[in-house]
Amino acid sequence: xxxxxxxxxxxxxxxxxxxxxxxxxxxxxxxxxxxxxxxxxxxxxxxxxxxxxxxxxxxxxxxxxxxxxxxxxxxxxxxxxxxxxxxxxxxxxxxxxxxxxxxxxxxxxxxxxxxxxxxxxxxxxxxxxxxxxxxxxxxxxxxxxxxxxxxxxxxxxxxxxxxxxxxxxxxxxxxxxxxxxxxxxxxxxxxxxxxxxxxxxxxxxxxxxxxxxxxxxxxxxxxxxxxxxxxxxxxxxxxxxxxxxxxxxxxxxxxxxxxxxxxxxxxxxxxxxxxxxxxxxxxxxxxxxxxxxxxxx
Numbered sequence: 461x462x463x464x465x466x467x468x469x470x471x472x473x474x475x476x477x478x479x480x481x482x483x484x485x486x487x488x489x490x491x492x493x494x495x496x497x498x499x500x501x502x503x504x505x506x507x508x509x510x511x512x513x514x515x516x517x518x519x520x521x522x523x524x525x526x527x528x529x530x531x532x533x534x535x536x537x538x539x540x541x542x543x544x545x546x547x548x549x550x551x552x553x554x555x556x557x558x559x560x561x562x563x564x565x566x567x568x569x570x571x572x573x574x575x576x577x578x579x580x581x582x583x584x585x586x587x588x589x590x591x592x593x594x595x596x597x598x599x600x601x602x603x604x605x606x607x608x609x610x611x612x613x614x615x616x617x618x619x620x621x622x623x624x625x626x627x628x629x630x631x632x633x634x635x636x637x638x639x640x641x642x643x644x645x646x647x648x649x650x651x652x653x654x655x656x657x658x659x660x661x662x663x664x665x666x667x668x669x670x671x672x673x674x675x676x677x678x679x680x681x682x683x684x685x686x687x688x689x690x691x692x693x694x695x696x697x698x699x700x701x702x703x704x705x706x707x708x709x710x711x712x713x714x715x716x717x718x719x720x721x722x723x724x725x726x727x728x729x730x731x732x733x734x735x736x737x738x739x740x741x742x743x744x745x746x747x748x749x750x751x752x753x754x755x756x757x
Contacts, residue, residue, distance in 0.1 A: 464623075464646050464648075465648070465666070466537055466563070467502075467503050467537055467539065467563075467564065467596075467624070467648065467650070467666070467667065468502060468503075468648075468666050468667045468688070469502035469503075469667045469668075469681065469684040469685065469688060470500070470501055470502050470667065470668065470670060470673055470677065470680040470681040470683070470684040470685075471501065471502055471503040471504070471505055471539070471650070471667055471668065471669045471670065471673070472496055472501050472503075472504055472505060472669075472670060472673040472674055472677065473505050473508045473509065473510040473511070473652075473669050473670060473671050473673070473674070474492065474496075474504055474505060474506050474508075474510065474511055474528070474674065475492070475510055475511060475512075475674055475715050475718060475719055475722060475728065476489075476506075476507070476511040476512050476513075476516070476524055477489055477492060477722075477728035477729065477731070478512075478728075478729070478731030478732060478733060479729055479731045480729065480730070480731050481731070482731060482732070482733040482734065483731075484516075484520060484523075484524060485728065485729060485731065486527060488727070488728045488729065489524070489527060489528065489531065490531055491727055491728075492722075492727060492728065493528065493531040493532055494531075495677065495727060496536075496673075496677050497532070497535050497536065499677035499678040499681065500677065500678055500681035500682075501536065501673060501677045501680075501681060502536060502537075502667070502681065502684070503536055503537040503538070503539055503563075503667075504528060504532060504536060504537075504538050504539070505538075505539045505540075505541065505566060505669050506524060506525055506528040506538060506539070506540055506541065506562075507521055507524055507525055507540055507541035507542070508541035508566055508568075508598075508669070509541070509568070509600065509603065509714065509715075510671055510674070510714055510715045510718065511524070511541060511715075512715065512732070512733055512736070513541050513543075515733040515734070515735075515736075516733075518549075518552065518553070518556075521553060521556070522553070522556035522557075522560065525538075525540045525542075525556060525557050525560045525562060526556075526559075526560030526561065528540075529560050529561040529562055530561075537563040537564070538561075538562050538563055539562065539563060539564045539565065539566050539596065539669075540553075540557035540560070540562035540564075540565050540566065541565070541566045541567075541568070541598075542554040542556070542557050542565045542566070542567060543566065543567040543568030543569070543570075543598060544568075544570070545570040545571045545572050545573050546570075547570070547583050547586055547587065550567060550570075550583075550587055551586070551587060551590050551591060554567070554587060554590075554591040554593065554595070555591055557593065558591055558592075558593045562593070563594065564593065564594035564595065564596055564623065565591075565593055565594070565595050565596065566596045566598050566626060566669075567584065567587060567595055567596065567597060567598055568598040568600060568603075568604060569597075569598065569599055569600070569601075569604045569606050569608050570583060570604070570606065571603065571604035571605065571606070572604075572605065574605055574606050575606060577608075577609055577611070577612045580606070580608055580612050581612055581615055581616060584597060584616050584619075584622065585616070585619060588616075588619045588620075588621050588622050589619075592621060593621065594621055594623045595621055595622050595623065596622075596623060596624045596625065596626055596648075596650070597613065597616060597622065597624070597625040597626070598625070598626045598628070598652070599613075599625065599626070599627050599628060599629065599652075600626075600628035600629075600652060601629060602628070602629075607629075610634070610637045610638055610641050611641070613625055613638060613641075613642075614641045614642060617642060617645055617647040622647075623646075623647065623648060624647055624648030624649060624650060624666070625638070625647070625648075625649055625650065626650045626651075626652045626669050627649060627650070627651065627652055627653075627660075628651075628652025628653050629652075629653070630653035630655065630656050632656055632659060632660065632663065635649065635651075635660060635663055635664070635665060636663070639664060648666040648667075649664075649665045649666055650665065650666055650667050650668060650669050651665050651667070651668040651669070652668070652669050654668070654670050654671055654672045654702075654705070654706040654709070655703075655706040655707055657670060657684075657699075657706075658683060658687050658695050658696060658699040661684060661687035661688055661695070662687050662690065662692055662695060666688075667684060667688070668680075668684060671709050671710075671714055671715070671718050672702055672705045672706055672709060674715075674718050674721075674722060675705065675709075675718060675721045675722060675725065675751075675754075675756060676702060676705060676754050676756065679698065679701065679702055679754065679755070680702065682698050683695055683698040683699045683702065686698055687699075701753055701754050701755060702754055703753075704749065704750030704753045704754065705721075705750045705751070705753075705754050707750075708743075708746050708747050708749075708750040709721070709747075709750075711739075711743045711746060711747070712739060712740065712743060713736065715732075715736075716732065716736055716737070716738070716739050717739055717743065717747060719731075719732060719739075720738070720739040720743075720744075720747065721747060721751060721756070724748075724751070724757075725756065
């Protein structure tokens with residue numbers, strides 16, 4: 461059962477490990493889940509953007525969600541990415557997540573078809589009314605070509621089982637706008653941009669759903685704890701070694717770089733699913749330097 465503040469701190473936007481042929485590697489998924497439990501990750505987000513959700517079919521998507529819940533076994537919350545650009549597909553995925561035991565769902569704005577703000581409102585309203593599970597809005601206009609405006613978030617926050625927003629705009633002014641409009645409403649705000657994640661939490665955000673967390677979970681957990689406690693000096697000092705990862709994990713489309721780093725760390729094989737391809741050679745050294753800065757090598 462959801463309680464306010466249940467999702468907080470350093471949450472990982474988990475990759476989906478794959479073999480060279482693109483098939484899901486469930487043995488490596490076991491390894492990743494244990495890696496995060498042991499290193500203080502506060503929640504696992506499966507089948508989000510970093511999980512290559514756009515290229516898994518419905519059966520695979522549901523299986524990864526349910527297997528992740530089984531592997532976590534209640535030790536931390538599991539949030540399942542179930543967004544789609546078809547409302548009906550998003551409903552089916554959200555039902556799968558609920559049946560599989562997820563604690564909440566993360567729902568990206570419909571991509572490509574570029575709905576107006578009223579379309580976004582009706583899309584999320586329909587999902588919330590149809591599937592009774594805590595739901596987190598996810599705004600990432602750099603990928604979806606649609607930006608959910610603050611007024612739309614405000615309207616949606618009034619629906620009981622819509623509990624928060626992952627904002628991946630990287631715009632801290634947007635955070636201030638949201639806080640002003642939402643006031644004292646019980647509605648959580650999560651950063652979705654690693655480069656601004658520390659400041660997002662220092663300014664009152666509830667946590668960060670992070671790509672960097674995939675490879676540096678212990679360091680991210682410590683930084684988030686300090687930021688949420690309002691200790692700016694400590695949070696910034698803990699974040700400093702991670703700054704190279706925050707930017708260089710996006711030298712090519714995510715999750716290409718983060719999967720390369722995880723492969724270098726011997727946690728997963730290097731598999732991706734087309735149309736994603738292996739990291740270009742020119743980016744290997746910059747990423748190795750970021751790994752070294754973060755103490756990963």
